[in-house]
Amino acid sequence: VETTGDTWTPTRALGRAVLLTGILVLLAVVLGRLDLVALAVPLAVGAVWSLRARPAQEPRVEIGLPADAVAEGGDVGVVLRVGNPNRARVDLCVTRVSHSPWIRIQHGDRPFVLDPNPGQSAEIALTATALRWGRHQVGPAKAFAVACDGLLLSAPAVTDGGDVRVHPVKPAFRADQAMPRASALVGIHRSHRPGEGGELAGVRRYGPGDRLRRVDWRVTLRTRELFIAHTLSDRDAEVVVLLDVLHEAGQSGGIHGTASVVDTAVRASAAIAEHYLRQGDRVALLEYSEHPRHLRAASGRHQLHAALEWLLHTRAAQGVGEQPVFGIDPHLIPPSALVVVLTPMLGSESAEMIARLARAGRVVVAVDTLGSLEKRPVHGSQWTSLAQRLWRLERDNTIGQLREVGVPVTAWAGAGSLDQVLRDMTRMAAAPRIVRR
């Protein structure tokens, strides 16, 4: 099929029809054979009939994507729309859409054939699933039309497509322990933020995630329906979630596969942020990478949405990440804040950064995001297992050094991951301490 710069170009089939008709009629005249004319007539009639109405403009193609973010593992509504702006009918439009491997589209690797009527559009709703958090490209899409029974072919029409925002799935997380340095009620004005507290704001129906101890039994017995006491937050704690994404490890398999270090960090951050924001605390996010980022501390539902959007831009450095030009400045973090560092402990820079925060007097909890990847067998030469063993010993040593400077290190295990270390830290914070004067 030849295509030139024109909008519609004849295909090889048209040349074939003209050539065969010409040869057959010419031979019929020369040899005086009527049967050759009879052979030529369907070809000639077909070509003339097909070319009676020719389109002039190329088709139009659009991709419809959801404006709102979707959840990891959720369905994505992708609509592929092809329009025929001509008054003449086209036989069919062939369209193909490129997309990120993290958006699984049923038959997405195949071209789709549509038949828009003249002046109208035809669309196909594609069954798509978001396999991983992040911003994923759907598009560009390309379409070409065929008219006159395959005798004419349009130039391709292209559309850029757009991004689908996929929020990370939030694993179940709760931390029942009190914050180590929560300064309780501040000032004389009560908070207007809903959350855990003693100031009663009213009662409301029990919902998923509410604690049983909040059930208002008097109202419940009266109404025969579960009601909980709705309180205003009287907490003044700030949680800083620090994502160490200087190094990536492991292969991300999406929502149904294995989690890489960055996957674990992002999903855990989302869960921790959601938990503390629901309790009325302020949450800030920090990224320790080649180009550190910061989301200012705030509270409420708006901050949860902002945090999820902020997390979508998390990128790990390719290969061995370079040390950031500007590290994490401890002054970015208030002294009373709880700093939860999600780190795979893969480089000395990470351990140094955590130790620096601890020495600056910040309350730091390190959450190990490497998980089972640490024990993953690595195949190689006879020296590989030995090298891996040495690396593990070195890593254990680093973790031990961090504990020595007062940073508890715990593995990420979803719900209750932080309870033990928070309990210890609260006890330590409450204990009398020697202060240099």
Next chain:
Amino acid sequence: MTESNLRERAAGIRSRVVHVIGQAGRISAGPAVVRLIAAVAALVALMLSVPTEYGLAARLSLLAVPVAAGVGLFPRTRWVTVVAVVAVLAWLTSTIGFDDAVALWRVALLAAALYLMHAAAAMAAVLPHDSIVPGRILVRWAGRVGAVLGVGLVLGVGGMAIVSQLSPVQSLVGPIVGSLVAAGLTGLLAWHLRRPSE
């Protein structure tokens, strides 16, 4: 040629074969049906055009099958035109060289097979082999092909049947009229292509 060159070439051929097998496995129903129609029509056209005497048809069928399969496999290439020209030349050879009778049914079938091969190859050429094609598009295409075939056969074969009933007269009018018809047909197609769209 060194051993490493040979190995590289063998690896290239192997990867090419694997790619072709992988692509063949992806073919979807719609394009497969269209390609099958083109190949079968090519086979019918070739079998109808070869001489019926001396058992040539049976011997040539072994050759005709891969030739016709080429039409289904490579509908975008010039192979389709070559097969159509071969069928016409074979038809002339059997009717002139082997004195085969120009029976109406044979002409009608050959005309239908030639047009069907051309139309199916034209459609197969623009349909990607792995595309998902709604059935209604193929049904509508088949309807159009059927209509063209019906009109073409009525005009062509019907006209031939009527003219053959007339008594033959030697004159210059026949070739002149025929030439004019040929020129008119070619001009009509050229005009169709040159005129502005819509």
